Amino acid sequence: MTRTTPPRPISVEAVFPELASYRGRTTRLHPRPGQPGVRDSHVGGPMLWPDSEPWPVCHEPHPHETEGYVPDEIRSARAAGVRPRSHPWPGADAPGKNGSVPFVGLAQFFRRDIPGLAAGPNGADLVQLFRCPSTHGPYLERRYLLRWRRAAETERAERFLAAPPEVPLLRWEDELPEPCVLHPEQVDTYPWAEDDTLPAPLIALIDAWDDAQAAEHGRDATSYQSDLSIPPGWRVGGYPSWASTGPLTVGCTSCATPMRLLLTAGGDEMDADSHSWMPLEDRDPSLRGKASIRGGRSVTQPTRLRFGRDRDLHVFTCPADPGHPPQWVLS
Structure with a gap:
């Protein structure tokens, strides 16, 4: 529509x-909730990410948290129209203690789909937006990442990443995007x-x-x-x-x-x-x-x-x- x-x-x-x-x-x-594919422009959907490439991670120190939400439980709660329950934060050996936290893929946009989208370096026509799910420093700053690609070259990959790595808990529910198709x-x-x-x-x-x-x-x-x-x-x-x-x-x-x-x-x-x-x-x-x-x-x-x-x-x-x-x- x-x-x-x-x-x-x-x-x-x-x-x-x-x-x-x-x-x-x-x-x-x-954006409206839907089921976008890896070759679609979207917010919160699967990224066009070759399986042979490492997923981006944030290597900076992250603050200790007290509680959080399991990503799959957030998804289930949204489907049921209820709030997810929180869990105590994992111990010292949890991902992120030494600064290794996978970025969350927020969106990807193809120039073929989005009028007015500027070209990236070397004629890149696919841009992917990521955010670290944790805050940084005393002012609770966020870390974002922009990845440019040439869509045609990327689409020739033999296999694409089926599911990106996730942290066991997210500090806030709104760190997890809802998959949305675009209009x-x-x-x-x-x-x-x-x-x-x-x-x-x-x-x-x-x-x-x-x-x-x-x-x-x-x-x-x-x-x-x-x-x-x-x-x-x-x-x-x-x-x-x-x-x-x-x-x-x-x-x-x-x-x-x-x-x-x-x-x-x-x-x-x-x-x-x-x-x-x-x-x-x-x-x-x-x-x-x-x-x-x-x-x-x-x-x-x-x-x-x-x-x-x-x-x-x-x-x-x-x-x-x-x-x-x-x-x-x-x-």
Whole structure:
């Protein structure tokens, strides 16, 4: 099934003609629980990973935990619609004590499936995203890994890894992604309006318009950031959202080139202020607003993942050389 973003409540360029020159395109991925295969673009499904290659592991020290969740029990509990039970953390000989923790495969995207997905180094057209399931250091930092491949070369492997290695326990349920198929859809997007993301006079006009909308329509008012600028959820390209941090300058650590947004991973496909972006196919046409949204958690939190405290994970790459180290920003 396709997914179709409803028309915006207001034509943003009709209200602010100056925004026409800033119009960009983002590809909403619309993940929904399903059974993707190794040759599919997906979140949480099986990776196209040759059996002869070692699975990536995190070798850094990891903190001692007190309890966690068995991955297979998380899967069973989700299927039954209940919460999994926690278990005491294993002893000193458990995986991770000496820094050997397998990464969790979060997603993979083929350029043949995803409009707007930038190419990787040496023409790579398949990108795979991983996360260490543990935190690091006193600030509970996370470690991510981006793996680029040439799809045609990788698909010629004789055998693929049937099941990646897993730790016995995960500290949080939301470390395990739910397998999701994708429904890519390109939509227009406009910059976050704060600091110097747009000219100051234009931001002032947007802020004044938002205030007037709120005064006239109250809680149901349309706002630029929530309804007209950047859609929520998983997406490729377009503009980053800066709800938590405010706009940041992201430069390549190798050559100082301003980096571009490769993709955004979000825990929620909708929050309290962004329900207008929910696709038509996930709505009851006889109802209006948030009340029309059907499908429950399978459409609002389909991947079951969390990034920080309900933030977006922005993955930036260098346009001058995609082989330069990526940057990871939680916002």
